[in-house]
Amino acid sequence: MSTATVWTLVVLCAVVTVAIKGAGPLALGGRELPGWSGRVIALLAPALLAALVCTAALADGDELAIGADTAGVAVAGVLLWRGASIVVGVAVAALVTALLRAI
Amino acid sequence: MEPTAAPPSLDRRARFRAGLRAGVPYAVASFFLSLSFGVVARDAGLSSLAAIVMSAIVFAGSAQFAAVSIAAAGGGLAAAVTAAALMNSRFLPMGIALAPSLPGGPLKRAAQGQAVTDPSWALALGEGGRFDRWFMFGCTAVQYAAWQAGTIVGALGGDVFGDAERLGLDAVYPTFFLALLLAELRSRAARGVAALGALLALVLVPFTPPGVPVLVASLAAFAGLRRRAA
Numbered sequence: 001m002s003t004a005t006v007w008t009l010v011v012l013c014a015v016v017t018v019a020i021k022g023a024g025p026l027a028l029g030g031r032e033l034p035g036w037s038g039r040v041i042a043l044l045a046p047a048l049l050a051a052l053v054c055t056a057a058l059a060d061g062d063e064l065a066i067g068a069d070t071a072g073v074a075v076a077g078v079l080l081w082r083g084a085s086i087v088v089g090v091a092v093a094a095l096v097t098a099l100l101r102a103i
Numbered sequence: 104m105e106p107t108a109a110p111p112s113l114d115r116r117a118r119f120r121a122g123l124r125a126g127v128p129y130a131v132a133s134f135f136l137s138l139s140f141g142v143v144a145r146d147a148g149l150s151s152l153a154a155i156v157m158s159a160i161v162f163a164g165s166a167q168f169a170a171v172s173i174a175a176a177g178g179g180l181a182a183a184v185t186a187a188a189l190m191n192s193r194f195l196p197m198g199i200a201l202a203p204s205l206p207g208g209p210l211k212r213a214a215q216g217q218a219v220t221d222p223s224w225a226l227a228l229g230e231g232g233r234f235d236r237w238f239m240f241g242c243t244a245v246q247y248a249a250w251q252a253g254t255i256v257g258a259l260g261g262d263v264f265g266d267a268e269r270l271g272l273d274a275v276y277p278t279f280f281l282a283l284l285l286a287e288l289r290s291r292a293a294r295g296v297a298a299l300g301a302l303l304a305l306v307l308v309p310f311t312p313p314g315v316p317v318l319v320a321s322l323a324a325f326a327g328l329r330r331r332a333a
Contacts (some may be wrong), residue, residue: 001147001148001149001174001175003150006148006149006150006153006174007153008180009170009180009183009184010153010156010157010161011160012180012184012187013157013161013163013166013170013184013187014160014161016166016184016188016191017161017162017163017166017187017194020188020191020192020194021163021198021213021217022213022214022217023195023213024194024195024196024197024199024200024201024202024216025201025202025205025209025212025213025215025216026209026210026212026216027202028203036328037200037232038231038232038233039327039328040324040325040327041200041228041232041324042232042293043292043293043296043323043326044196044197044200045224045225045228045283045287046284046288046293046294046297046300046324047296047299047300047320047321047322047323047324048197048317048320048321049225049280049281049283049284049297049300050284050296050300050301050304050320051300051301051303051304051316051317051321051323052165052193052221052277052280052317053277053281053301054304054305055304055305055308056276056280057274057277057281058305059305059313059316062309062311062313063309064308064309068271068274069274072271073277073278073281077281077285080278080282080285081285085128086128086129086131086132086278086282087128089132089278089282090131090132090135090136090275090279091135093271093274093278094135094270094274096271096274097271097273097274098270098271099271101268101269101271
């Protein structure tokens with residue numbers, strides 16, 4: 001990548017991020033959403049997060065792939081489920097993944 | 104109007120500090136995530152300065168990873184920016200959900216909306232879909248600091264760390280979101296919606312550009328309505 005391309009990429013990514021994060025509050029504030037929306041909003045987080053976890057751990061571009069990182073995330077998931085902190089989970093995930101790749 | 108009897112400014116500071124404290128574990132994880140971004144960005148051909156500036160002004164991990172990896176693979180500028188936009192598209196429904204909890208005119212609300220991160224949004228969400236905005240600002244502030252620190256260490260020390268994958272740093276990102284997800288799975292409805300969202304996303308992966316599966320998965324939240332009606 002040329003220097004100009006890199007900086008254009010950086011600036012354009014910033015612009016789209018600011019626009020997307022600002023769009024909802026810009027257009028919709030000051031107005032109460034209908035009553036049923038609260039329940040949908042509360043359930044947005046599990047829907048989005050589950051999709052992010054699965055695509056991050058199981059997808060490589062447009063292919064589904066199971067790798068060392070999938071195993072690392074799975075082991076960390078068990079620890080997190082049993083009450084480990086996110087810091088421990090992240091450290092274990094990286095460690096397990098690195099060990100599996102080293103073998 | 105503030106719902107408590109305490110002076111609003113004091114109350115705000117207390118909630119901001121509560122947000123800071125709640126954000127610390129996520130900030131520590133953010134540090135390692137952005138460290139891996141710094142290493143990946145250098146490998147992709149960005150200068151250390153470009154990587155650091157990108158974290159400072161974009162501050163959206165999934166978009167940064169997507170844009171840099173696609174640009175590095177020769178995907179072109181348009182594809183890289185589109186991927187960043189799609190990865191960020193989940194912030195659209197999140198921003199719509201947040202909007203009624205923000206005071207002020209459109210521009211002031213849009214500025215406050217910049218404080219949304221995945222953990223701060225999820226942690227600031229209270230009963231009935233209302234958000235505690237000062238809590239969210241605090242939670243985001245500590246993550247922002249950690250995000251910058253991690254990028255600087257990764258971008259400047261990249262040669263010391265070598266290959267991000269060899270160190271297993273690519274497992275940090277999904278684990279980060281898994282920790283957030285597990286905290287959300289208290290109700291049966293949430294578990295059902297999460298399973299549906301995961302299924303939707305995985306089915307779409309082979310057919311759509313990265314980012315689209317996650318955006319479409321947000322529709323799973325509407326399944327919660329049917330459950331209550333039933």
